[in-house]
Structures are given as structure tokens and as C-alpha cells.
Amino acid sequence: MNNGEQNIIEAENLIKRYKRMQVPAIDNLSLKIKRGEIFGLLGPNGAGKTTLINILTGISKPGSGRAFINGNDILKDLDKVKTQTGIVPQEIALYPTLTIWENLYIFGSLYNIPHKILKKRIDEFLVIYGLENKKRSQVRRLSGGMKRRLNIIAGILHNPGLLILDEPTAGIDVQSKVVILDNLRKLNRDGTTILYTSHYMDEAERFCSRAAIIDYGKLIAEGSPAKLVEENTDCNTLEDVFIKLTGREIRE
Amino acid sequence: MMKKLISLLYKDFLLVVKDKAGLGFLLVMPVTLVFIMTLLQKNAYDILHTGTFKVVILNNDGDSLGNDIIAQFKKSGIFKVTEFSKAGKKADGIEELVAKGKYKVGITIPDSLTFFTRQAVERKISAIFGDSDGNDSAVVTVPEIEICFDPVVRASYLMMIKSMLREFNSGFRTRILLKELSAQIPFLEREIETDNTVTFKEKYASASGRPAITPNAVQHNVPAWILFAMFFIVVSLAGNMVKERDDGSFTRLMFMPVPYSFYIASKVIVYLFVCLVQFVLMLIVGVYIMPLLGFPSLQIGHNITALFIVGLSSAMAAVGFGIFTGTFSRTYQQAAAFGALSVVILSAIGGIWIPVFMMPDAMKVISGISPLNWGIDGFYNVLVRNLPLAESADDLLLLLLFFVVTMAASVAVYRLRKN
Missing domain, CATH: 3.40.190 (D-Maltodextrin-Binding Protein; domain 2)
Known part of the structure; x- marks a missing residue:
């Protein structure tokens, strides 16, 4: 595969079928994401966004097709892929009975970050995300917004070149959302490529430099939010484009 | 790689220690059961001996x-x-x-x-x-x-x-x-x-040349409930694994450059440690606490190493079963119900509640499939029959084989689900 220097993700003809499902979760999907982008992966529930993320991060294997992250084959060089990628899953993927500090220390040390550097980074990120006073609190005692912010810190402790976020702002207060998005922009400015999924079209329109809309496992539109709106002359916003392309039918 | 394993061990150790209710249950339950069952059976032994x-x-x-x-x-x-x-x-x-x-x-x-x-x-x-x-x-x-x-x-x-x-x-x-x-x-x-005329000299059978240890309720109950407690960690271990999957932390671990084998190895090591703590605690209770309450003291025989090896093999079988249950169960309720029920059934047919020799012939055959039966036989060889370790080789091999099979089945299921 031609891994152009500027592409951090290249997926080609990915197909993934689950048992007892008639249509494939991912249906011959190809995608390229350039280094330094904030790329929005948009789609209704069940469109295949999480499945695509799971394939790109090695959680599940594609039925067919190939994908590369930073030039590394996700099937052959998975350890390299994992080391260079940060993941912020949709759920709060943390240990509820452990403290903030314990969670971050455990996840950070699994990336082989030296102890002193890890401690320093944890303290820095806790300040940036407004959690410095809660570091001895158990995760289960935090508010939804705090948990979301912590979920992000756990994914960026190792300074990944690519950060994949699955609905990082779902169900949180405006203040937490602002903190999260501002800091993601800062990370992006510092060189981290961001692949992000969201159901909030207004947020995606403002936040993403480029976006793709997928439905039923297929890529149905791709481009900058402005370009997507421009190409659909009867639409004024990205949400209009989304509704136009995916329909008004309620999913799952 | 070692650092990753240490981090996972730290994580699993914290998860066990912070679940104070669960940990307390794992340690207090067997001690309570030993007291109750010894008290209940004391009379039966007293009838024969006192x-x-x-x-x-x-x-x-x-x-x-x-x-x-x-x-x-x-x-x-x-x-x-x-x-x-x-x-x-x-x-x-x-x-x-x-x-x-x-x-x-x-x-x-x-x-x-x-x-x-x-x-x-x-x-x-x-x-x-x-x-x-x-x-x-x-x-x-x-x-x-x-x-x-x-x-x-x-x-x-x-x-x-x-x-x-x-x-x-x-x-x-x-x-x-x-x-x-x-x-x-x-x-x-x-x-x-x-x-x-013919006279009789009576003694408890001993094949080791060493005198057999006089059986009593403590001598039978302590190893029996050690095994029960060890196997009851299935509920805690399987529940812990299901919770990790439910709260997404397992998914995060699998996103990271952490081999699945390390994830499993960490659980095995930490829960083996818990089992061995239960084991030592129960021995201490048997040797030092039971006499204070008027029961006979547990005699731990001449071969401490053999006792430890039987304990470790039993613990490995218990942990293997826990990993297997945790991998197969889709919900916490499934893990808790299946774990508890299966351990009670395996202990009943394995001779924990009622000695195997008192069972009907068909049940004696069935008891042979229970890992608790292999464990109790190994413990009795050391603690009651005072036999050398070699005499328990078949029981130990079965326990280790059970560990290997349950672990292999768990890994196979994980891979199957991943693909």
C-alpha cells in the first residue's frame, strides 16, 4: 500500500460481518486521514463508527481489507500501532473503585512511561483538565463531566501521534465540553492527529477540519464541513447534510 | 515487558484489596464454616473417640x-x-x-x-x-x-x-x-x-511408616473448607473480569500494547496469592484458634512442603476455574450465579460436605470428576494419612491438568469472540 507521508490512517476495502447480522457492519470501506487533521467520523447509531475504530485499534479483526496507521499494518504491527495511538472509548473505561491517580498511573505505566515522567505528566494533565483537587478520589464518586475528562487524560498520557475519540463529549455539561474541546485543539496544534466520532453535528461542524459520514457500514460523504454543506445546496448546516444523507428514520 | 506485568499486578491487587466486602467474605466465610461444621461434626467424632x-x-x-x-x-x-x-x-x-x-x-x-x-x-x-x-x-x-x-x-x-x-x-x-x-x-x-485366643491390636492405617494422625472433626474440616474457600474465589474472580468488561477498562487495556496473556497472568498470580492467604489463615485457625475454643488442634503432619504443594495445586485449579467462568459469563449475574452454584455442587459431589465413602456407589464414581475431590484426597493424604507427596501425585496431576484445560479454554473463547 502506498503510505503517503501525510496520511496517518489508510484503510482500504475493509469489510466486517458479525454473526446473526444480515448486513455487514463495515461494508467495503476505504478512508484516508491526513496527519495533523481533526477528522470527524459521523453517522447514526449502528452505522459502523465504533466497529471501524475497533478494527483500526486491533480490538477486532476485519473480515477482509487492509488498514495502516503511521505506515504500520494493523494486523502485523499491532503493538507499534497501539504504542503510537491513544484511545478514548465511548464508555468511561476506568476502574471505578480506584482513585484518579491510581487509574492514570496504571494506564500510563502500561505504556512503559518512566515513573518520574509519568508522575509529572499526570500532575500536568490533572491541572489542565481541572481535576488536580480530586486525584485521591475514587472514580465512581466523580461527576459525569469529570469522568469524561479523566477518560481523555488516560488516552493521552503517552503523547500519541494519533488520538481516537469515540463520542468524547456525550452527556456532559457545557463547561466540561469546552475544556475538553479546547484541550483537544491544543493537542492538535502540538501535532496530534485526531479522529473523533460524535452525534453532535454543530460541535463537529465547528471542531473538525474534515469529516466523513458513514451509514450501514459505507462511506457516503467525505470532506470539510464547509465543503459538505456547499455540495448539498439545499442544506445550511452539517446537521442538514447528515439528515439528508442518512434519513430521518430512528436507528437502534 | 516485566514492567507491564508489574503494573497489571498492582492493578489487580488494588482491585482485590479495595473490594473490602468481597475480600472479607473470602477470608471470614471459610473460618466461620470451619467453626460451624466442626461444631456440628464434633459430636460424631466424639461418639467414636471419647x-x-x-x-x-x-x-x-x-x-x-x-x-x-x-x-x-x-x-x-x-x-x-x-x-x-x-x-x-x-x-x-x-x-x-x-x-x-x-x-x-x-x-x-x-x-x-x-x-x-x-x-x-x-x-x-x-x-x-x-x-x-x-x-x-x-x-x-x-x-x-x-x-x-x-x-x-x-x-x-x-x-x-x-x-x-x-x-x-x-x-x-x-x-x-x-x-x-x-x-x-x-x-x-x-x-x-x-x-x-486371637487378640487385636488396633491402629489407624499408615503406609508411610510414620504414625497416622488421629482423625477428628478439625482434621477433616479445615482442609475441606480451605478447598471450598479457594474455589469460592471463582465468584470474586469471574465477577471482577465481567466488571472490567462492563466498565470498559478491559477494552482500554486491550487498546493498549498489553498482551492478553499478561492480563490473564496477572489475575492468576493475584488470585493465587489470595488463595494462599486463605490457606495459611485457615491453617493458623486450625492449629492455634480451634484449641482455644475447645476443639482439637489441627496437626499439620511432618511434610509442610507437601502440604504447601497440595494447597498450591488446589489454588491453581480454583483460579483456572475462575478465569474460565469469568471469560464465559456475559453478565455479572451469570458469573455470580454460575460460580456460586457450580462450586457448591462440585464441593457436594467432591466430598466436602459429606465424605465420599459415605456416598452411594454411583455418587462415588461421580465424585471423581470434581476437582475438590482431588484436592481433598491430596490434603487427607498429607494431613490425615501422613503419606509422602508421591502418594498424591495422581491428585496433583489432575488439579494441574484442570488448570491447564480451563486456561486453554478461556484463551480459546477470548480469541473466538475477538474474531
């Missing part, structure tokens, strides 16, 4: 056979004998005492038992040697010894008492027989010394 099986005997005979029976019962050390003479009680009074539960067994020795027994033997001898005068040839009817027993008494005790009575009676008849024969054949009594 003479608390209460027997009331009404001696209407008052002659040598009746007196001999009472003397032998007292001498046996198994029974606590209360004796009534002919004047003291009537047969129905004895039955009433047993019916009210004051005694387990009541024996009524009939009037003139000695006289009729002696007469029956003498007549037999006379008939054989042709001394009979015609009237003597009539058969003498020896009165019956009446035994009444509490319905809760096991059939085995009743058989034992009947057997003892038969033996006393037979001994008495033999002595009379010898006396009568001596009258016919001079010097016979001197030649056939009763001292030459």
Missing part, C-alpha cells in the same frame, strides 16, 4: 453373663453406660428413657440369661457324650436380649452393638463349653488356654 454414646442397660440377669456384658460395654471406651439392676427399672422404663432421647440405646438383659445359656450348652454336651437321661434332650429356649434404640441412631451403631452382644454371648458359651468338655476329657481346659 465415649459419649449413651447406653442404658437393665441387668435383670444379675449373673455372670449379664455382669460380663456390662463390664465389656464399659471397657470398650465407646459407650457411656448407665446400669440398672433388676430392682431398679423395668424393661418398659428403659424404652421410655430411650424414647425421650436420654439414651441412644437401651439394652434389657433378661432374667436368668446366664442360667439358661449355661443349661443349653450343658445339654448339648450331654447329648453328644451320651450322658442324656431322656428329659435333658429337650431344647432349652434361651431368653432374648432386648435392644431398643433412638430412631436417630445410625444403623452402623446398632450393628456394632448387636455384634458386641453376640461376641460376649459367644465367649460366655465357649467358656461353659470348655468347662463341660473338660469334665469329659481330662486336662482339656488346661491345654486350651483361653489366653491363646
